Amino acid sequence: MASGWGCWPLHFQHAVSDPLPAHSPGAGSTAAKTLRGVPEIMIKSKIAVAIVAALALGYTSAYAQSAPSDASQQNSTQTPDTAKAKRLQAVTVTGSLIPQTEIETATPILTITAADMKARGFNTIAQALQQSSFATGTVQGMQDTNSFTTGAETLSMFGLPVGFVKYLVDGRPMGNFPGLYNGSDTFNSLSGIPMDMVDHIDILPGGQSSLYGSDAIAGVVNIVLKKHVDAPTLDARYGWYSEGGGASRRISFADSFSAGKWNSLLGIQFDSTQPIWTQDRSLTRGLNLNGTGPNVANRDYLVYSPYNNDGAPTGYYFADPNNCSKVAGNWGGTTAKYNRPGRGDYCGSFNSVGPGTLTLDSKAASLYSHNTFDVSDNLQLYGDLLYNYSEKKFANGSNTMFWNTSGVVAKSTSGYIWDPSLNGGSLVQLQHPFAPEEVGGYQHIMNKEYENSYLLTLGGKGTFGESNWDYDLGFTHSDDQLRDLSFQRLAAPMEAYYASHLLGAQQGTYSGYPVFTPDYANFYNPVSVADFKSFTGYSNSHAKTWDNLLRGQLTNASLFTLPGGDAGIAMVVEGGNEGWDSTPDPRLLQTVVVNGQTTPYYWGTSATPGAGHRSRAAATVELRMPLLQQLTADVSGRYDNYKVSGQDVHAGTYNIGLEYRPFETLLLRGRYGTAFKVPTLSDEFQRASNYYNSVNDYLNCGRLGFSGSNFQNCPQLYQTAQFTGTTVGNPALQPIKAKVWSYGVVWAPIEKMSVSVDYLHWDINNEVAQLSTDTLSNTEYLCDIGTIAPSSPTCTTAFNLITRGPGRTVNGVTLLGPISAITTPKLNVANEQVNAITANFGYERDMGGFGHLGLNVSYSDMLKHTSQAYALDPTVDLLRHPYYSTDFKSKANAALTWSRDKWTATLLANRFGRSPNYQASQSDSYEHTPGNELAGKLPSWTLYNASVTYNPIENLGLSLQVTNVFNKMPPKDNSYPSYYSPYNSDNYNPYGRGMFLEANYKFGAGGG
Structure with a gap:
């Protein structure tokens, strides 16, 4: 059964290679023989057998191509000793640095294989992750053509900020995207990973900083790329939408080859996608x-x-x-x-209301290469390169292409x-x-993005003599450069x-x-x-990020013996530096004088400049101890130190995990620990960026006698004071810190069936937030009347950040001057708490002559999500206050896979739970009070994808994949004003039914 969203890690292809001695013929690939794609490892419990059986169907295609040939195994002249044979029985799982014989641990892990993603109709890595059950949070994407990162794709795990997910490629940190999410936050984009080069993806929900460092608060996503293919493989895919637009083409080629001690895999992929325009959909064309x-x-x-x-x-x-x-x-x-x-x-x-784009006009080319060279029995050199180039275009439509007297x-x-x-x-x-007739067609004035990125890794790994100590020393460099051509009004x-x-x-x-x-x-x-x-033209802005990391690891999976088996240890030291540079077109920061008024050079547009770099060092230790046959403990600790503007910013994190197996078919697990996120480079080094807004002048209104319930009677001059705002980074920010824990159960009641349920908790403090102008103004008032001591740091900060003009006296009342400017730096002020539950079910059944049937179900539910923006603010329940959050409370999906002889078919049901409608989110209430009669929740939204694959000959696979089989549009929200499309574009899309044809051919891998 396909493993997909639910169940547990079985990454044998990449995992087994780590503990292998360097002289093993399969070092760098799977060394064990495979049966239906699953290596013959020693599995200690019946529950593990049940999970392996339940997942076997999905791993047949995903992992068989990664196994070495029989010839490569026959070339081995080494006979492993007992210690090395013991290591051959172990696997390395994401979420632990130590090879082990158990495939389920204290940390719940979800795995999506390459076969899963294709069978379920996903065209990109981002689609597969965004539609998974754990991705309950709303995110900006391609439909947000007025955002700062339209060309990037990301996700929110359990409604937490997008920057709280740690992304890895083959266990190494992914480089940051040069653009800023929402114009403020550094984050990772998933759009540059070539799908045909991916072997599988592991997702670890919950804090993982004790192993992976900063950013791993919400969870970790490890994208594992292919290391070997059995034969030269050509894959071609073409897709279109029944409603029009969005035609896509993709072609890829991959091959593995060897020359003596040299082994390589080379893969290339080309993508081209046409946009879907708002005019292409009845929901958005007018x-x-x-x-x-x-x-x-x-x-x-x-x-x-x-x-x-x-x-x-x-x-x-x-x-x-x-x-x-x-x-x-x-x-x-x-x-x-x-x-x-x-x-x-x-x-x-x-x-x-348009025309704008709903999806991107994009072209991309990717190159991936994995190489190993066996220097000796105890040393293997390796080098990986992942390169991506993309061109993306999109249009805002008349939303930002107009003139008025302002x-x-x-x-x-x-x-x-x-x-x-x-x-x-x-x-x-x-x-x-x-109108389009005036601009010469909106397709000719699209915004354009050009991105060049690469991830390069060089290193060596092996074993110290005949000992149990393995080593790995590697250097990783990532680089991402973005050129942004935005169409502007001068x-x-x-x-x-x-x-x-x-x-x-x-x-x-x-x-x-x-x-x-x-x-x-x-x-x-x-x-x-x-x-x-x-009077129009393009601005030309550039941004880039880079990262260097030198990492060394020592591992001993058999350090000493305990009653439950061998204890293992892993030790890691790493150091490096990283940088970010956002250099907008200089004209975006210039002003001109028009009719005596100073206005930006480009009409209605500003920019976010900034640049900075920092160095870092870290040390990690993990100890895995089978205390008893039924009880295993895993303890890890890490210390990170960042050097920022001459200051040290540091954080220590730890994790304690327990696995208890009272009998072979049941696992009880729990973990407790801490996590952290270092302030982003943009949080620290964003240069002054201006904006314009209005704010309540609580101080002057209070002096005039208007406060509390009668504040609305304050003169308009003070109720909505116009000001110029300035946002700037803060190098003195401290890390965001979190306490995280989870507990759960994994049960295999019968053969080839497994079920898991896990409860997760986050308590996050010191979150970075831009200071609220309304809060600053109110704080200034509270300081003025003595509620807060005027000499306190809180009052001093408020007085310093608000700039006022000359004061005056009105009817004997001394008033301060009008607010003219407010500076809103980023500070460590916010708190957030989340409780969530995840459940997964897997079952695989052999039906004899009727083939094989596999079922996989995954479910997530947000039980609690609260936030407190500032220390004096009340805690907000985000699940019951729709003004603050329109996240889905729950998501679920189920995949049914059938295979027989030359045929395989999959049906996926993906259910998005209820979410607030527009009027509820505007009023922050579901109550049907006068003027709020339309407030409520939208119904759940379920989409169905289907695919069928036929292999007429052994080396040829032909597939038809259909997404959104019933062409279901988002739940219509008629509480939106008429000039808005009737759906939340951060939650839903109106793309409709998509159809994709794919052919996969392996040269010389068989025949008719």
């Missing part, structure tokens, strides 16, 4: 006609006045004598004159200008999103165009508002493609 608010067309040529002609608030002024006829060709000929009841007339379209006026006037000719004088705003040329075509020269000010007399007849004219090009 306005949501069933959403909240008026069911009216988008306002594409709008003159808005805060008052109607009759004095009623908020109205539209229509000044087109041609009744929109000159712009009727825009948006595919759908622009026309419309009326919004109670507001007025305008020119618009129901289709102008660019020509001071921010305090909220985008209004004063028109003396309109109704004897009136405030107005003008807005116009650019502020000065764009405002010059609208000044000459529409607004005319500024005629002074009126009550602080700039005065213009627009030529409205010109407003209702399309912008020519040539004119559009004259």
Whole structure:
């Protein structure tokens, strides 16, 4: 049965190689003979036999290709002694540094094989991980075209931050992505791992810092690449979507070869994917006609006045004598004159919410090479290289490609200008999103990303003489460079165009508002493609990360004997350095003066610059002790030290795990320990980045007598004070620390069946967060009235971070000056707690002439998730406060696999639990109070994938894979306003049914 999401680690292909003596012919690959792909190792318990049997079907294809040929084994002239034979019985599992004979440990592990991923229809590593049961958290992705990392893919384990997962490639840390998640956090992207080069993936939920160091708070994902293929293998795959768009092509080739003592695997993969556009899906191609608010067309040529002609608030002024006829060709000929009841007339379209991309236009090429050279009986040299190059393009649509009057006026006037000719004088705003006909087609102005990354490892491993001591000394270097070409509006040329075509020269000010007399007849004219090009262009930004790591490990799996067997020890020392550099286009940080106002060079755009590096050193010890036949203890400890700006930032972590087997078919397990995450390089070295916002001035409102329940009566000047914000990194940040524990049970009630249930807990402190402007302002007020001592560090910090203008006296009350600027550095302030349960079930049955049947089920449920942003804030229950979290509370999947002779078929059901709808998330309540009648939860969402593979001859496999078999769209959320698509794009996708054809051919591996 395919192992997949559920069950336990059986990574024999890569694992057995570590404890092997270097002179063994299979060193670097599997040395034991295989039966149905499973090496003949000594398995100590019936529960292990049940698990191996339950997983055997999935490992047939996944691991058979990794086994050495019979000839390679016959070439061996060495006869292993007893000690070496004992090591041949052991395997190394992710989650332990010591080879062992037990395949299930105190740490729950989930394994996804290459065969699983293909049989279940996944096209990328990211898809396989994001749809696993443990990935309950929402994440930004390809649909978030306005985010900072649209071209990257990641996941959230159990709703924890994306940076809390440690990613490894063959046990070595993966390099960081150069872009910042949400413009703030350093993280890892999964988009650069070639799927056809992956052997399997191990996932360890829970804190693992005592073995793997920083970042391993939520869990560890170890991506294990192939080390050997039986024959030259060519794989070709083509896919498309029944709803249109998203056509993809992939071709890969891999081969293993030997020359004397030299063994190599070389693999290459090419990918090409066309985008899915919003117009390709009925859910996203136009306005949501069933959403909240008026069911009216988008306002594409709008003159808005805060008052109607009759004095009623908020109205539209229509000044087109041609009744929109000159712009009727825009948006595919759908622009026309419309009326919004109670507001007025305008020119618009129901289709102008786009067009944008839902998936990327991407091309990628990957190269992977694994090499070993047997220098002597006790030394093997190795070298691995993984290289990826990608080009990605995406479009925001009219969401960020528009003009309005906010660019020509001071921010305090909220985008209004004063028109003396309109109704004897009136405030107005003008807005116009650019149509595809005006930009020359949105496919020609897409944002572009170019990424070059590689991971290089060189080293040597072997055995000290005839002893039980194995060694491994290796150097790893990763490098990732990103070039970002973002399509921009140039502020000065764009405002010059609208000044000459529409607004005319500024005629002074009126009550602080700039005065213009627009030529409205010109407003209702399309912008020519040539004119559009004259005030747009690309910014060119660069970012990069790099990492060097020198690592040495000593292992002895038979250190001494205890009543339960041999104790083992592993010791690791490592040191290295890492760096990050984000260098935006200099123009993104420049300003220009337009109509007397200082504005960014690129209209409405800023950047996040920063650069820094640090060195680090660490030492790890793990001791595994079978205290009794039924009881095994695993103890590990690690000390990490980072040198940052001349300061030492350090953390010590430990883990204690127990495995109790009261009888052969039952394992009780538990572990307790600590984990940590060192502040990211961006947290430490991000340079000053500006933003604009408003904040409540609690201090001045309090001095005027407005606080608590009557704060809403405070003058508007102080209720929403406009300010310039500045965010900056903080090299003095300390590590995020966590206490983690879990306990569970693994049971094999009958042959070829296994079930596990584990309970996991996290208590995370010192989380890094950007200081809240609202909290700072409120703290300043509490310090002013003496609730917090004015001389305390808390008050001193608040006073220093808030900048005010000159003060004044009003009715005898001394007021401070208006808030003009607030600095919001990153601080160690937050706390988070999570309790979750995971369950897995595996069963495999031989049905004789009817073939083999395997079932695998995995389930995760969030029992508790609380967060406290600041020490004085209340603790928020994220499962019951949808404003703070729209994560799924539960996820489950089940895969049924059948095989017989030349046929294999798989059906996967993937269930996403309920999640809050839009109105609930906005109101932070599920209660149906007046104005909140639509608040609630969306129903669960279940998708089905299916595949069938036929082998007409031994060396050829033909596959058809279908994702989302029933073409099920996300649960429709009509509590969204009409101008939003009716679903949460961080939780769901509208891609629909995908179909993929794949052919896999092994040259010389057999025939008809």
